[in-house]
Amino acid sequence: MFKFGQDIGIDLGTATILVYIKNKGVVLKEPSVVAIDTNTGKVLKVGKEAQNMIGRTPGNIVAIRPLRDGVISDYDTTEKMIRYFLRKVCKNRFFKPRVMICIPSQATEVEERAVTDAALQAGAGKTYIIEEPLAAAIGAGIDISKPYGHMIVDIGGGTADVAVISLGEIVVSNSIKVAGDKFDEAIVRYIRKKHNMMIGDRTAEELKIEIGCVYPRPMTLSMEVKGRCLVSGLPKVITITSEEMLEALEECASQIVEAVHATLEKTPPELVGDISTGGILLTGGGSLIYGLDQLLSSKTGLDVNIADDAVLCVAKGTGMSLNYMDSMKNSSRRK
Numbered sequence: 001m002f003k004f005g006q007d008i009g010i011d012l013g014t015a016t017i018l019v020y021i022k023n024k025g026v027v028l029k030e031p032s033v034v035a036i037d038t039n040t041g042k043v044l045k046v047g048k049e050a051q052n053m054i055g056r057t058p059g060n061i062v063a064i065r066p067l068r069d070g071v072i073s074d075y076d077t078t079e080k081m082i083r084y085f086l087r088k089v090c091k092n093r094f095f096k097p098r099v100m101i102c103i104p105s106q107a108t109e110v111e112e113r114a115v116t117d118a119a120l121q122a123g124a125g126k127t128y129i130i131e132e133p134l135a136a137a138i139g140a141g142i143d144i145s146k147p148y149g150h151m152i153v154d155i156g157g158g159t160a161d162v163a164v165i166s167l168g169e170i171v172v173s174n175s176i177k178v179a180g181d182k183f184d185e186a187i188v189r190y191i192r193k194k195h196n197m198m199i200g201d202r203t204a205e206e207l208k209i210e211i212g213c214v215y216p217r218p219m220t221l222s223m224e225v226k227g228r229c230l231v232s233g234l235p236k237v238i239t240i241t242s243e244e245m246l247e248a249l250e251e252c253a254s255q256i257v258e259a260v261h262a263t264l265e266k267t268p269p270e271l272v273g274d275i276s277t278g279g280i281l282l283t284g285g286g287s288l289i290y291g292l293d294q295l296l297s298s299k300t301g302l303d304v305n306i307a308d309d310a311v312l313c314v315a316k317g318t319g320m321s322l323n324y325m326d327s328m329k330n331s332s333r334r335k
């Protein structure tokens with residue numbers, strides 16, 4: 001039987017890379033981390049295994065997140081990472097896949113080029129780029145082709161992206177570098193200041209996911225954390241509560257609220273009307289922080305919903321958009 005090449009969608013996130021294959025769904029989800037031997041420049045580990053090395057590497061090994069702040073700070077490594085993941089999912093070298101890639105919103109055209117080149121080198125037949133808010137909306141099941149306004153807020157590791165979409169295009173958008181990573185950093189700072197204790201990024205992320213909140217929880221939660229006492233220099237264990245998390249994360253959360261406000265102010269009135277009916281849709285892992293939906297809703301007076309499978313939306317939408325590829329050729333290109 002005649003067999004076509006696969007259709008593949010890649011969500012090149014600042015924290016997570018996801019690969020979606022048509023008819024199979026999301027087949028790969030790994031941290032965007034690469035471990036490199038600085039003496040030889042050789043890639044040692046990619047994804048989960050590399051992430052486990054963060055903060056635990058000897059001198060000659062570095063674990064990098066090449067997309068960390070929403071820009072591709074390290075082309076070479078990004079290329080190697082894409083190649084590694086594509087080869088992992090693409091067993092059939094004979095039929096070259098069509099690959100749709102979603103890159104961080106703040107990436108430049110040069111960076112976009114580096115990414116598509118890497119995919120071509122890794123064996124893609126043809127590559128396309130889609131803007132993240134469009135992919136997120138498609139993945140969340142919204143029909144973006146209608147003349148109707150939708151507001152999507154995607155919060156990842158590096159950036160929070162706010163966009164209003166209508167007729168398959170982005171009408172207004174805003175991107176700030178305050179998202180999951182900044183939450184982690186805020187927790188590290190808070191604990192250093194308040195408890196004179198140094199904790200690692202991974203511990204901060206754990207705290208954020210387990211007991212973190214940006215809106216009061218109905219019941220106070222607490223968690224034990226280990227770190228280093230800044231006074232004695234020795235290991236120390238303390239208990240942190242969710243109320244402290246609220247305090248630690250307040251500033252970051254209000255910056256996200258502010259970005260949503262600013263975007264609403266720039267949105268044409270008809271579309272604001274649509275959004276007041278349909279509400280705001282949240283996607284991305286960062287949007288899972290407890291209470292962000294309630295906070296946004298209380299500050300804007302709008303309905304706020306977290307998309308089903310919020311972490312997978314962009315990857316799904318990226319893959320699904322391959323179906324509309326021909327009709328989207330113009331509108332999906334970054335401008």
Ligand code: ADP
Binds near residue numbers: 014157179205208290
């Ligand atoms: P990106 O698209 O930038 O790769 P993701 O959408 O994968 O990012 O989101 C990654 C961020 O989401 C990380 O900062 C991670 O800590 C955060 N995150 C994931 N799950 C949760 C959760 N349950 N609560 C709070 N934050 C979460």
Ligand code: MG
Binds near residue numbers: 014154156284314
């Ligand atoms: Mg993302």
